[in-house]
Amino acid sequence: MLRARLLTLVLLVLAPLLSACASDEPTIALLVADGSDSASRAVDADAFTERVEATCDECQVAVYDAEGDAAVQEAQAREAEADSADVIVVVPVDVDELASLTARDLPVVSMGEPVPASDRFVGLERGEVVRQEGSDLQAARNLVLGDERTMTYVPTRAMSERAADLAVAYLADNPVEGGEDVNGIESWLYPAQDVTIDTLTSVLVAQGVLTLDELCDGSTEKDCARLGIR
Template sequence: MLRARLLTCALVVLAPLLAGCDGDEPTIALLVADGTDSTSRAVDVDQFTERVESTCDECRVAVYDAEGDAGTQRSQVRQAEARSSDVIVVVPVDVDDLSSLTRPEVPVVSLGEVVPGSDGFVGLADGDVAAAPVTDLEAAREVLLGDEESMTFVPTRAMSEQAADVAVALLAGNPVPDAEEVDGVDAWLYRHQDVTIDDLTSVLVRQGVLTLDELCSGTAEKRCEKLGLK
């Protein structure tokens, strides 16, 4: 029935009716620190959204991009709350700016770096997720071409899916298994991995981080042929 209502709403031009339809959907607000930073390892927005939509048919994801500005993110937290978001997932620009902003009745999941008082945290076991100097594809090509011996791989896709699962569970009031505790917050922790030339396909390609065609395009094509990757 909800899908039918949404289809009807999509065909109606009047803004008030559209706003009413949006209000019918459970909303998870995803606040990213800087969506323009292609080297960020904290969140895969598309993967997060797909995971939410595949596990909660009626849910919608509202994405807010702070573009690296802590003041903007503070305002976006208030916007998400004012728009009746049911759960907030945040990749913080500055954790100190967020620790006292959310209302107790709105569950908060912090991603990448733990926000004190969060209801859940998804991040790395050995520290906060920092931006890398290059993208995963660029780093993989440097390893492939012999410019670097290894690259540091952060399982961003898996972390994004876990954050989505935690958000949906909080929305439904269900417990999420296998939590640890970090600073008094339930946490799901991952580890980064040093990837060498022997691991490029078994780790990066297998996990869908990049494709073999992407890795072996352009100047890397002959190197891939020499290594038997194409």
């Protein structure tokens, strides 16, 4: 048995786009590099599953957490394949360990860093995984308090929802537009935004990442007033 945990979520139907598939319960396997790593901005597993829930009828999502171990993730990929996954979405621990991800013809969507075996990729324009301790809200509050001068906002939720859409499109055998060819892989790239105290509200609040009430509550209330954030 793998020491990393396997969590299976059977999803409900909200607004189904997928009406029929080859199997009764099409399965999307989400391979996460390290679910306990709060600094990673590559994927939001909850946002991913919520998106599948909203767009895929009678789907099953299996989330595998490698806990930062490349060998475990490689074994999990084989396990997902053996369990008849229909699509694999992977945030790699080590891309070199996943050079030949699956033995059979199985669609692969990679996130964060492109896996050589992947058919589609969702990542950042700057070509690297951004790491930042704590949540976006905590990082923003640190700007208000003056503890930090800058933070980097990564649209992790949007990226996760895009990956979910790509996986569902494979299951429904539907074409997806908007990708670009990057080293032979159809890719969807998102910008990471450097945020300062001057752009805090125009980026994070305006995009709905957080609210002014969340930003200016408790220990940051006086600093928000002093800075004119309201």
